[in-house]
Amino acid sequence: MDISQNLEKNDRKFALPVDSEHKATEFRLFSMATPHMRAFHLSWISFFSCFVSTFAAPPLLPIIRDNLDLTATDIGNAGIAAVSGAVFARIAMGTACDLFGPRLASSSLILLTAPAVFLSAIANSPAAFLMVRFFTGFSLATFVSTQFWMSSMFSPAVVGTANGLSGGWGNLGGGATQLIMPLVYSLIHSHIGSTKFTAWRIAFFIPAVFQTLSAFAIFFLGQDMPDGNYVRLEKSGEKHKDNFSQVFYHAITNYRGWILALTYGYCFGVELTIDNIIAQYFYDRFNVNLHTAGIIAASFGLANLFSRPGGGILSDVVAKRFGMRGRLWTLWVVQMIGGFLCLLLGKVGSLTASIVVMLVFSVFVQAACGLTFGVVPFVSRRYVLSPVC
Amino acid sequence: MEVPAGFLLVSLLLFSFAATGYGITFSSLPRSLVVTTSPTQGQGEEQITVTWALNQTFPAGTDSAYRTVKVKLCYAPISQKDRSWRKTEDEMKKDKTCQHKIVSRPYSASNNSFSWTIMRDIPSATYFVRAYVFNAEDHEVAFGQNTNAERATNLFEVQAITGRHASLDIASVCFSAFSIVALAGFFYMEKSKGKASQQK
Numbered sequence: 001m002d003i004s005q006n007l008e009k010n011d012r013k014f015a016l017p018v019d020s021e022h023k024a025t026e027f028r029l030f031s032m033a034t035p036h037m038r039a040f041h042l043s044w045i046s047f048f049s050c051f052v053s054t055f056a057a058p059p060l061l062p063i064i065r066d067n068l069d070l071t072a073t074d075i076g077n078a079g080i081a082a083v084s085g086a087v088f089a090r091i092a093m094g095t096a097c098d099l100f101g102p103r104l105a106s107s108s109l110i111l112l113t114a115p116a117v118f119l120s121a122i123a124n125s126p127a128a129f130l131m132v133r134f135f136t137g138f139s140l141a142t143f144v145s146t147q148f149w150m151s152s153m154f155s156p157a158v159v160g161t162a163n164g165l166s167g168g169w170g171n172l173g174g175g176a177t178q179l180i181m182p183l184v185y186s187l188i189h190s191h192i193g194s195t196k197f198t199a200w201r202i203a204f205f206i207p208a209v210f211q212t213l214s215a216f217a218i219f220f221l222g223q224d225m226p227d228g229n230y231v232r233l234e235k236s237g238e239k240h241k242d243n244f245s246q247v248f249y250h251a252i253t254n255y256r257g258w259i260l261a262l263t264y265g266y267c268f269g270v271e272l273t274i275d276n277i278i279a280q281y282f283y284d285r286f287n288v289n290l291h292t293a294g295i296i297a298a299s300f301g302l303a304n305l306f307s308r309p310g311g312g313i314l315s316d317v318v319a320k321r322f323g324m325r326g327r328l329w330t331l332w333v334v335q336m337i338g339g340f341l342c343l344l345l346g347k348v349g350s351l352t353a354s355i356v357v358m359l360v361f362s363v364f365v366q367a368a369c370g371l372t373f374g375v376v377p378f379v380s381r382r383y384v385l386s387p388v389c
Numbered sequence: 390m391e392v393p394a395g396f397l398l399v400s401l402l403l404f405s406f407a408a409t410g411y412g413i414t415f416s417s418l419p420r421s422l423v424v425t426t427s428p429t430q431g432q433g434e435e436q437i438t439v440t441w442a443l444n445q446t447f448p449a450g451t452d453s454a455y456r457t458v459k460v461k462l463c464y465a466p467i468s469q470k471d472r473s474w475r476k477t478e479d480e481m482k483k484d485k486t487c488q489h490k491i492v493s494r495p496y497s498a499s500n501n502s503f504s505w506t507i508m509r510d511i512p513s514a515t516y517f518v519r520a521y522v523f524n525a526e527d528h529e530v531a532f533g534q535n536t537n538a539e540r541a542t543n544l545f546e547v548q549a550i551t552g553r554h555a556s557l558d559i560a561s562v563c564f565s566a567f568s569i570v571a572l573a574g575f576f577y578m579e580k581s582k583g584k585a586s587q588q589k
Contacts, residue, residue: 062474066512067552071471104579111572115565122553122561196510197552205560212568219575229582284473287483 022226046214050139051173079276089141101230106145117208160374164312175301267368311370338364422533461487468514
């Protein structure tokens with residue numbers, strides 16, 4: 001009885017070619033086949049929605065700052081709060097993925113942070129504004145579940161591509177929101193006729209609902225591993241149930257995790273900082289109007305469409321020839337160039353030069369993020385993602 | 390010698406045009422209008438009445454180039470603090486002190502008055518009123534304001550609407566509660582799936 005059941009499992013037909021762990025060895029972007037490609041599309045769309053929510057406020061700040069009487073300090077603090085909550089949330093998320101599986105971990109986090117986005121609509125003071133941005137920012141921890149999920153579904157040969165695309169297209173939300181939110185706002189303001197101070201509040205329902213729907217999609221349509229969900233696999237004995245303190249201990253004592261955390265802080269951390277301030281920078285320094293500043297800000301984040309995935313693909317390409325050493329060297333070179341361009345951006349004085357430098361800088365800094373995650377899946381096979389993010 | 394004289398005149402005109410076209414600074418404008426508002430200090434009401442007239446102590450003929458007057462609502466220094474989007478710059482093109490237009494009228498030396506109902510999208514802040522005078526080329530040539538040079542007297546506050554409505558509050562809270570309930574539902578479903586596969 002047992003033998004025939006095992007045979008059945010090994011003969012299971014997958015839409016994509018798989019390895020011995022049933023991880024896909026090929027990446028087919030336009031397929032939606034369960035479980036591999038479906039997991040990819042669910043994860044990047046939900047991560048995209050979290051980015052849209054987290055950075056929904058910056059493009060509407062000219063209205064919000066007048067409504068809530070914010071000072072520049074209030075705005076700066078809220079921006080920091082939006083991205084700092086995710087630091088600890090991501091560590092917790094890694095552990096949650098190890099213990100409950102990415103499907104449940106990510107849909108839970110998304111549903112837990114959706115209230116913060118809904119409640120943004122009724123914020124009434126600088127303090128309230130900071131709180132909603134802080135708690136909304138926790139949703140950026142879905143990045144961890146995205147990467148974890150990709151690492152469970154795709155084999156080493158294509159994991160860089162899968163991670164880069166899912167991460168990059170998620171990050172795209174930070175750029176897309178600079179276009180989406182002003183559009184939604186002006187539709188509500190002119191067509192429904194709400195006053196400015198009501199229209200921005202209604203506008204926040206859009207990212208909030210989108211986020212909630214993506215959580216439902218993950219829960220009902222996704223599965224943790226190629227062979228099934230954690231809960232079923234653990235109960236039937238196919239998957240070993242990990243112990244929290246063991247997982248955590250091994251994660252924090254792995255030096256590789258700490259090094260990558262440091263380098264990632266200086267590519268992704270920089271990317272988020274720029275997301276928060278770039279519109280204001282162009283507005284204040286070059287006196288462009290807010291619409292123009294928003295478009296420039298959007299183009300920084302929209303480069304993620306190809307730059308972060310490009311980093312992931314590049315990582316896989318050099319790995320074919322040079323292995324892990326190739327991945328690490330490429331990461332170093334790309335991040336160094338990104339660093340120099342960041343310095344240059346602060347130095348250039350004309351608007352055109354600034355935009356050009358910013359665009360090239362965005363490509364390099366985002367590619368460095370993609371390259372980082374070509375390395376991360378190899379830090380430890382067992383305790384995949386607890387430490388880094 | 391018509392041609393050289395004509396040329397000189399044109400270039401003079403062009404030069405004066407260029408001189409007033411770019412880089413008009415606030416500090417170069419004479420304060421030749423007297424502006425008063427009611428209500429005055431400290432009150433927030435729905436209507437403001439603004440009156441303006443030429444300051445009679447200025448020599449006659451000062452207002453020969455005056456064509457239009459634009460009256461604006463301007464931020465007081467306390468509302469500009471730590472808010473670079475309302476900053477005062479001497480160069481008129483870059484100045485962001487006065488962002489709300491009250492009224493625009495053709496110039497006349499006296500008997501000017503306007504009653505303004507405060508618009509709903511004026512943010513909460515402390516304000517004063519300033520009137521700019523424009524010449525035929527639409528460049529600022531003079532101004533007047535209801536406060537002193539330091540912009541510290543006769544300021545008034547405006548209290549904005551919050552933009553919140555009861556329906557919004559309710560929708561917000563309901564959707565948030567729904568998310569949490571849905572999450573609880575997910576966990577319950579997952580647990581029963583786990584039990585079911587254990588029984589298999």
